[in-house]
Amino acid sequence: xxxxSQHPSRVICKSGTSVKIECRSLDFQATTMFWYRQFxxxxxxxxxxxNEGSKATYEQGVEKDKFLINHASLTLSTLTVTSxxxxxxxxxxxxxxxxxxxxxxxxxxxxxLTVV
Amino acid sequence: xxxxxxxxxxxFVQEKxxxxxxxxxxxxxxSYGLFWYKQPxxxxxxxxxxxxxxxxxxxTEGRYSLNFQKARKSANLVISASQLGDSAMYFCAMRExxxxxxxxxxxxGKGTKLSVKP
Numbered sequence: 298x299x300x301x302s303q304h305p306s307r308v309i310c311k312s313g314t315s316v317k318i319e320c321r322s323l324d325f326q327a328t329t330m331f332w333y334r335q336f337x338x339x340x341x342x343x344x345x346x347x348n349e350g351s352k353a354t355y356e357q358g359v360e361k362d363k364f365l366i367n368h369a370s371l372t373l374s375t376l377t378v379t380s381x382x383x384x385x386x387x388x389x390x391x392x393x394x395x396x397x398x399x400x401x402x403x404x405x406x407x408x409x410l411t412v413v
Numbered sequence: 414x415x416x417x418x419x420x421x422x423x424x425f426v427q428e429k430x431x432x433x434x435x436x437x438x439x440x441x442x443x444s445y446g447l448f449w450y451k452q453p454x455x456x457x458x459x460x461x462x463x464x465x466x467x468x469x470x471x472x473t474e475g476r477y478s479l480n481f482q483k484a485r486k487s488a489n490l491v492i493s494a495s496q497l498g499d500s501a502m503y504f505c506a507m508r509e510x511x512x513x514x515x516x517x518x519x520x521x522g523k524g525t526k527l528s529v530k531p
Binding site for chain 2: 329331335339340341342343346388390392394399400402404406407409
C-alpha cells in the first residue's frame, strides 16, 4: 500500500509560463495533502496544506495566487506554478496523508522545476 | 525558533562501521512524533524509522535504530554496519500537535549529508 505518483519528475519551463504538477495516491484516499518545497542544499519547507474539497491553506510567505492548489478528489491533488520565474526553481514534493496516524505519512517522488 | 536541529552538515563513515547522526528537537506539546528520512540524490524521501513521544522503547528497524532521550529532547539515528548505498542526505523530522490538518505536517531539520567511504 501507500503508492504515490508525482508527475512530472523534471520540468524545464520558460519564465512567465505556468507548470502543473500532479500528485496521485494510487491505492489509498488522501483527505489531506501537504506540499513542500526544497531549494538546493536546503531542507523541506511546507508550502501549503489542502484538504479534499476545501481551499488550501498557505504558509506565510507563499503566494496563494502564484501557487494554485487543487485537491478536487481524494486521490488527486495538483500544484500549478503560475507565471514562473527563475526564483521558483526548486524541488517540489507532495505528501498525501493516509489515515494511519503517524504511519500515514507518504511522499511523492518529487518534481524538479527549472525556470529559464 | 528552530524546532529541529541537526548540527552535522556532513559526516563521513568507513564502510561497515556504525555512525550516529544527531538530532535535537524543541516542542512543548506532550504528543509528538519523530521521524528519520533518507534522501538520495534522486530526491525521493525514504522513510527509515519513527519514534512516538509516548513510546517507552527506542525504535529499531533493521540496521537503523533511534536513540531517543526524551529529557534531552534528542532523537539520534544510529546506522550500523554502514554500506556504500547509505551515502545520502538524512533528515530528522517532527510531527507535533494534533494529527492531521495544518498542524499535522512534518517539520524538517536542515539535514546531514552522510558519505560512506570504501
